[in-house]
Amino acid sequence: MEKPLASSSTMEEAASSKQTSKTNASMETQSSNTTTSGRKGRKRNRKICICVTLLIILTFFIIPLIVSLTLFKPKRPITTVDSVTVERFRASINALAFKVDLNLTLHVDLSLKNPNRVGFSYGSSSVLLNYRGQLIGEAPLPANRIAPQKTQFMNLTLTLMADRLLSESELLSDVMAGVIPLNTFVKVSGKVSILKIFKIKVQSSSSCDLTISVSNRNVTSQKCKYSTKL
Incomplete structure (x- = not known):
């Protein structure tokens, strides 16, 4: 089917x-x-x-x-002590008080060189006068700006602050030996601005050891050390 x-x-x-x-x-x-x-x-x-x-x-x-x-690679500014001269000098021995009366004024010529392609601005500072590690005088260094690749020259006067030496027993020995060892120190801190974007801190300092002749009343030796860092 x-x-x-x-x-x-x-x-x-x-x-x-x-x-x-x-x-x-x-x-x-x-x-x-x-x-x-x-x-x-x-x-x-x-x-x-x-x-x-x-x-x-x-x-x-x-x-x-x-x-x-x-x-525009940042370079370190250079602070240089060009010369130190004696403007005024008087030293007398007080035998009864067993101390020295000292009157001293120094003229310091400084130069601050900016090797950068941009300006260098630094803050206010001071030039210091030291005797055997003790501060005995200072002169103000106003804030300023140095143009690119320029050098700024500064003339400063350092005057001894007599009260700072009242307790210095070594000063009598130095005066009797005929030479007084001193030190000048200055440190400048500032910034280098690159393209108005990057601000780099820089620092430059100088330290000069010098000897003053008591009889000739002038600087007989000067040796300086310079330091810069970014």
Whole structure:
């Protein structure tokens, strides 16, 4: 006995169902491809933004830094004591009081050289006069600015503060020996501004040991040490 053949309507429904499944699968595949493509696009945009940001940083920070460290490389200012002369000197021995009455004024010529391609600004300071490690006189050094690659010359007067030597027993021995050892010291601190962005602190100092002749009333020897640092 023969089996009855499937009706045409049943076959059409089956074909339609298969077609619908294929269409849905195709749409899902397209949707997945679109999502993946969108993610890749966002990653690419982020990479572009990062590259642009790095380029801006290089342009506004790194390049000026390279220029400042090459063409505008900071150099140390140099403070020099050019000469020390005696303007006034009087020393007398008070035998009864066993002490020395000393009247002393020194004229000091200083020069401060700025070797940088930019200006150097420094704060107020003082030139100090010392006797065997004790401060006995000072002269003010006002704040100022030195133009690029220029030297500033300064003339200062150091006057002995007599009350500082009242307790110095060694002074009597020095006067009787005919020589008085003294020291002048000056330290200048300031900043070098490069491209108005980088400010570098610099310091320059000088220390001079000198000997004054009691009989000739002048400086007989002078030895100076100079120090600079960034």
